[in-house]
Amino acid sequence: MQPARRVLASTGAASAVRSPGAFTCRACLTRLPAPQRRSFSRSAPRHAAPPGPVPAGLAELSSRKLISVSGPDAAKYLQGVITANLFPGYAGPNPTSEHLRTDAGFYAAFLTAQGRILHDVFIYRDACDTAHPPGHSWLVEVDAAEADRLQKHIRRYKLRAKFDVRLLDEGEGTVWQAWDDDATSSPAPIPPSETIIISTPDTRAPNLGHRLLTFSPTPLSSLLPIVPEASYHLRRYTYGIPEGQSELIFNQALPHESNADAMHAIDFRKGCYVGQELTIRTEHRGVVRKRILPCLLYPDGQVPLPGDLDLTGAYRPEIEDGVTAEQIPREASIGRAPGGKKGRSAGKWLRGVGNVGLALCRLEIMTDVVLPGEASSGAGGFGEGDEFVVGVERVGEGEEGRKVRIKAFVPEWLRKGLVRGEGH
Incomplete structure (x- = not known):
């Protein structure tokens, strides 16, 4: 051996x-005795x-x-x-x-x-x-x-x-x-x-x-x-x-x-x-105005999070009181927090686990990325301290769905790619 x-x-x-x-050919391998299954079965929840x-x-x-x-x-x-x-x-x-x-x-x-x-x-x-x-x-x-x-x-x-x-x-x-x-x-x-x-x-x-x-x-x-x-x-x-x-x-x-x-x-x-x-x-x-970005979810009332936060260190198995990213419907619209600027949808939620996940985000609204030929801020644009929310699925019929705060981050590997590609 x-x-x-x-x-x-x-x-x-x-x-x-x-x-x-x-x-040993692949077909023969499949006829060998199956191994003992581990505790994380395929039938277990993926996320x-x-x-x-x-x-x-x-x-x-x-x-x-x-x-x-x-x-x-x-x-x-x-x-x-x-x-x-x-x-x-x-x-x-x-x-x-x-x-x-x-x-x-x-x-x-x-x-x-x-x-x-x-x-x-x-x-x-x-x-x-x-x-x-x-x-x-x-x-x-x-x-x-x-x-x-x-x-x-x-x-x-x-x-x-x-x-x-x-x-x-x-x-x-x-x-x-x-x-x-x-x-x-x-x-x-x-x-x-x-x-x-x-x-x-x-x-x-x-x-x-x-x-x-x-x-x-x-x-x-x-x-x-x-x-x-x-x-x-x-x-x-x-x-x-x-x-x-x-x-x-x-x-x-x-x-x-x-x-x-x-x-x-x-x-x-x-x-x-x-x-x-x-x-x-x-x-x-073209100018790519939206990108899939990593996002952190946090409770309403928490102070705005710094843009250079390490998501690995910020991870928690839940957002608050048993609420997790898996309870947010796919393609749920992301909007500005109450009391903030008015404007169109800032993005769409995709999927997550615990208090982190991915969302399709409008760069000029949710990040400090400056698109080619556009100013870094302005009406409806990104500003320091801006906060955004996304809705959690309703618990009971007729009950108003709760919202949690969401912040998008541009990872360094992607930011370098955007600079190299001049925004796209």
Whole structure:
């Protein structure tokens, strides 16, 4: 058996680790005895509030599923329907496997012809598929609730392309997120060598962690503590990272408003793909007035919070008196606090846990970000001390819904992206 190796520091091609001279195919792995289930069952609430942020952890993401796309035309098909580039640096008409990107996985999105997000995805080289030549087999990771819809979407538009599409069964492939804030190079031991694994950095934001795929029912053995999936979602929210179609609303969300540009999901030098026209026009000519931002919820009457507050340190499992972010309806309108300036809606709530979450915010109203060609403040614009509220769902019929205060923050990674992109 090979000795354990460090995997999270790797940034190169897919890591497919197996014992020397032995390989167990994915179909056979699914027939092995299932492992003892852990206390955090898949049936548990996805966003059950954790007690606090976890500086190091390994979370199984039951909220994500894998779709296999394999065959001679798989890469060519994906190149025409996703925002990322499978053939960076090549502009010719007939790319080959030699022109393919070499990283193990990357973040991307499927768009409508009108440039709206259908699905946010991670795409991986399926280095464990020995039935196809290199570059002919890919795994698409998608929101579990949307996996069947994406599979049907791919089948519908494959036409005569030569590739097969298959949604992996539960237990056939598992997605994990690993992170370690205390490690200088984010190391973590690789699982036993008989466990096949694909590892890639999560490049959506600096130091967010690593994505891992496993294809064995045997649980990962790691020095990192196994944590509930809710800990991963809390981490995403404090970083300001949306994921899945509960937060990137299907057929509505725009890539730039969803920070897909800043999260490295789009290659603006790439050739044609579905939804490219509006996306490119927005990048080069448009002004993006709304962005998904991390938000902190706090009780009415609390003093305004500083804009440079660390959301990790400010997290609480509830806002007040049992009220949590999960009680705020999705797309609830965010408005100015009573007694403040008048004006239109400042944004829409998306999702959260405890007292933090994500909202689609109007930058000129809820933040100090100055849009190109506009003043930093003014009537209806952002001002120091401005406060905003969002409604919590009603407890009983006829009972007036309560409101809680909400403050948006622009994370440093996104602020740098806005400066680099001059507002978009």
